[in-house]
Amino acid sequence: MSVRPETTLATADSADADPACTAVAPLPVLGRDVCVPLVTGGEVGYAALDYAASAPALQRVWDDVAAYAPYYGSVHRGAGYLSQLSTDLFENSRQTVAEFLGCRETDQVVFTRSTTDSLNLLAGVLPAHTRVFVFETEHHASLLPWEQRADVEVTYLNAPRTPQQAVDTLEKALAEREPYGPALVCVTGASNVTGELWPVRELAAAAHAHGARIVLDAAQLAPHHPVDIADLDVDWVAFSGHKLYAPFGSGVLAGRADWLQDAEPYLAGGGASRKVARREDGGVQVEWHTTAARHEAGSPNVIGVYSIASACKALTEAGFDNLVAREQELIAKVRAGLVEVPEVKVLSLFGDDAPRVGVLSFVVEGWNSSHFAAALSAEYGIGVRDGLFCAHPLVRTLLGSDPQDPGECGAPDARPGERSLNAIRVSFGAGTPDEHVERFVTAVTELVRSGAKWSYRTEEGRCVPDRG
Numbered sequence: 001m002s003v004r005p006e007t008t009l010a011t012a013d014s015a016d017a018d019p020a021c022t023a024v025a026p027l028p029v030l031g032r033d034v035c036v037p038l039v040t041g042g043e044v045g046y047a048a049l050d051y052a053a054s055a056p057a058l059q060r061v062w063d064d065v066a067a068y069a070p071y072y073g074s075v076h077r078g079a080g081y082l083s084q085l086s087t088d089l090f091e092n093s094r095q096t097v098a099e100f101l102g103c104r105e106t107d108q109v110v111f112t113r114s115t116t117d118s119l120n121l122l123a124g125v126l127p128a129h130t131r132v133f134v135f136e137t138e139h140h141a142s143l144l145p146w147e148q149r150a151d152v153e154v155t156y157l158n159a160p161r162t163p164q165q166a167v168d169t170l171e172k173a174l175a176e177r178e179p180y181g182p183a184l185v186c187v188t189g190a191s192n193v194t195g196e197l198w199p200v201r202e203l204a205a206a207a208h209a210h211g212a213r214i215v216l217d218a219a220q221l222a223p224h225h226p227v228d229i230a231d232l233d234v235d236w237v238a239f240s241g242h243k244l245y246a247p248f249g250s251g252v253l254a255g256r257a258d259w260l261q262d263a264e265p266y267l268a269g270g271g272a273s274r275k276v277a278r279r280e281d282g283g284v285q286v287e288w289h290t291t292a293a294r295h296e297a298g299s300p301n302v303i304g305v306y307s308i309a310s311a312c313k314a315l316t317e318a319g320f321d322n323l324v325a326r327e328q329e330l331i332a333k334v335r336a337g338l339v340e341v342p343e344v345k346v347l348s349l350f351g352d353d354a355p356r357v358g359v360l361s362f363v364v365e366g367w368n369s370s371h372f373a374a375a376l377s378a379e380y381g382i383g384v385r386d387g388l389f390c391a392h393p394l395v396r397t398l399l400g401s402d403p404q405d406p407g408e409c410g411a412p413d414a415r416p417g418e419r420s421l422n423a424i425r426v427s428f429g430a431g432t433p434d435e436h437v438e439r440f441v442t443a444v445t446e447l448v449r450s451g452a453k454w455s456y457r458t459e460e461g462r463c464v465p466d467r468g
Contacts (some may be wrong), residue, residue, distance in 0.1 A: 026326075027318060028059035029245065029431030036381045039454045039465045044381035047436035051243070052192050052359045052427035053385055055223060057307075058245040064310040065248065065303055075300045076271065076293075090302045093309035094292070100312035101237055101254050102228030108257040110292045111250055111305050115219040116141040118238035118253035119186070121295055122215055125263035126152055130182040133157060133173055133212070135166070137193075137349065137394040142186045142217040142238075159397045162350055163199040167206050174210035183212035189221030193391050193398070193425070195331075195359030196350050197221075204233045215255070219243050223429055224327060224357035226320045229255060241304055245431070246311040250304030261290045269297035315430065323430050327358050330428055330437050334360060337441030343367075343448050347398040347423060359427040361389070363399065364448060369422040371463040375452040378465045380443040382436075385425045395423055 035043045048056055068089065073082030075090045094109045103109065112118045123145040126132070132146040135157045146154045155173055160166035170185060177183060185207040190197050200216055207214040215236040218227050222239040229237055236255030241248060265272040265288055272294050275287040288294050315323065335352075338344045343365040348354060364372050373386035388395045401421050426440060457466040 026433050027245075027314065027323075027430045029056040030059060030062055031056045032431070032433070038381060039378040039467075047380070047382040047439055049426045049428055049432070049436060049440055050383050050385050051223070051429045051432070052195075052220060052389075052425060054242045054247055055245045055429055056431055057247050058311055058314050058431065060314040061246050061307050061310045065307050068303070068306060072303070075302050086302050089306055090300055093305045096309035096312050097252055098254065100227075100316060101252075102230045103254055104230050106257060107229065107255050108260055108292045109252060109254045110260065110295050111300065112238075112253055112295075113249060113301075114141075114242070114251040115139075115217060115238045115240040116145075116251075118251050119215070119217065120145045120148070121253055121266045122184075122236060122238070122259075123149060123152070124266055125259045125295075126184060127182045127259065127262075129153070130184055131155065131177050131212075132184050132186065133170060134186045135159065135169075136397070137191065138186065138188055138391065139192050139217065139219070140390045140392070141219070142188065142215075143391075143393075146186070159349060159394065163202070163354075167199055167202045170203055171206045171210070174206065174212055177210075180211070183207075183210070185212050185214040186217065187214065188217045188219075189227065190224065190357045190359070191349070191391075191394070192220045192359060193361050193389050193394050193423075194348050194350075194354075195220070195356035195427070196348065197225075197355045197357070200232050200234065208233065213256070220357060220359060223315075225324060241308040241311070244308060244311045245314070245429075246304070246307035248301070248304035248307040250301050250308055252308065260292075260295060264288075265297060266295040267297040271300070272297035318430070327429065330432060330434070331356065331358055331360070333434070333437050334426065334441060338362065338444065341445055341448050344444065347395075349394075349398070358429055358432070359425065361395070361398075361423045361425040363423050364444075367447075368463065369424045370461075371452070371456055372447065373424055374456055374463040374465065375447055375454070376440070376443055378456075379447075379453055380439060382440055382443055384440075385427075387422050389423070389425055396421070399423065 031048060034046045036046045037043045071082050071085050073080065073086040075087050098109050112121055119142050126149060128151045130152050132152055132154045134143060137159045146152055157169050157173055160169055187203050188198055189200055204214045213235040215238060216234045218237050218239040221227055223244045227237060236253060238253050241250045272288055273286050274289050277285050279285050338346055345363050347361045363369060369386040373384050376382040376384055399421055428437060455466045456463045
């Protein structure tokens with residue numbers, strides 16, 4: 001059932017643009033015309049360069065959601081027209097996501113709240129006594145959920161310095177596991193700190209060769225590169241809508257159905273249950289669904305799910321080859337600009353030439369990272385992130401500090417002019433105009449060469465403009 005005709009993709013400047021130019025134009029996103037004030041006076045168009053945290057919504061996604069909103073209704077159980085339409089929209093969205101991920105015929109697509117939620121769901125369905133193997137370089141969403149299970153043993157693998165070392169490290173760890181039983185490998189597709197691409201296909205082959213399964217954290221990969229479950233030969237994929245230009249509170253766990261079907265529901269409640277009856281002893285007997293609904297209890301977030309499906313369609317129709325090519329041009333501009341500033345050190349596991357998505361982290365000699373990020377925002381209208389990026393062990397390893405140090409993100413005792421044990425991250429994607437990365441490079445150069453134009457102070461552990 002269709003809510004309205006499909007939205008036609010247009011460039012940010014004109015729907016009548018030359019097709020040859022359309023392929024390399026940024027996709028229209030919300031906020032592209034937002035202006036922000038500068039502490040030095042006046043205002044400037046906001047340069048959103050924090051895509052790795054949350055990407056702006058695609059205009060296409062917003063338009064599709066707005067068109068559907070008047071038709072919003074309950075999902076799966078309503079007899080009315082709007083309920084039936086919403087149910088069709090929800091299940092058609094599931095099919096769209098399955099196609100976007102190249103799911104196998106027997107795979108299930110479960111809708112969650114985020115990547116974190118997806119991986120916690122998977123942690124909950126692991127068979128007892130599963131051995132989990134995870135590199136210390138993972139985002140906390142894929143580093144932490146496994147230890148919540150007392151009957152699961154987690155092996156943390158040291159940070160590799162080459163893709164081949166990652167494969168070798170995993171193979172050695174899997175070969176040494178005793179006793180031989182169920183095992184799961186969790187790995188990122190692209191680092192949320194360095195943007196570097198991981199050898200997913202090779203890691204999957206190593207896992208399967210040793211009788212283990214593998215889940216891919218595609219939170220940073222899916223917005224930048226095609227992800228094909230069958231081609232990569234991974235068992236599950238997890239990602240978040242808010243990083244895929246669909247910020248409406250939904251995520252995805254897609255892959256093999258058997259462990260999902262055999263486990264207790266992630267949440268107990270309506271929607272997950274097929275039949276519920278009273279027992280003679282006074283208790284309740286429940287028959288749970290064996291479909292994806294088993295782990296989707298409660299009223300589904302149909303708007304969030306539809307927004308993910310809309311984003312999947314938009315990215316597919318724009319052509320990932322075009323998006324990847326344009327993003328690589330932006331990466332080259334940023335890297336070329338930063339190379340010209342010797343005080344800037346870009347962080348990397350696999351080396352400067354490693355393939356990556358539009359995510360780069362760096363430190364600046366003589367600067368506290370919070371101070372530098374604050375100046376980029378207040379004096380240039382550029383939004384980046386500073387801290388440890390919810391990947392504390394990895395960032396501390398890259399900075400040469402103790403990866404076991406349990407300190408918090410940020411630098412509570414940092415003062416302007418001091419360097420903290422944190423980094424600065426710039427990230428961009430399909431909606432980023434060239435001007436934003438060019439302004440960023442100019443701003444970094446000017447701040448390092450001439451210093452900040454404004455004074456800053458520490459407030460609740462962060463550097464902020466001192467407004468007297």
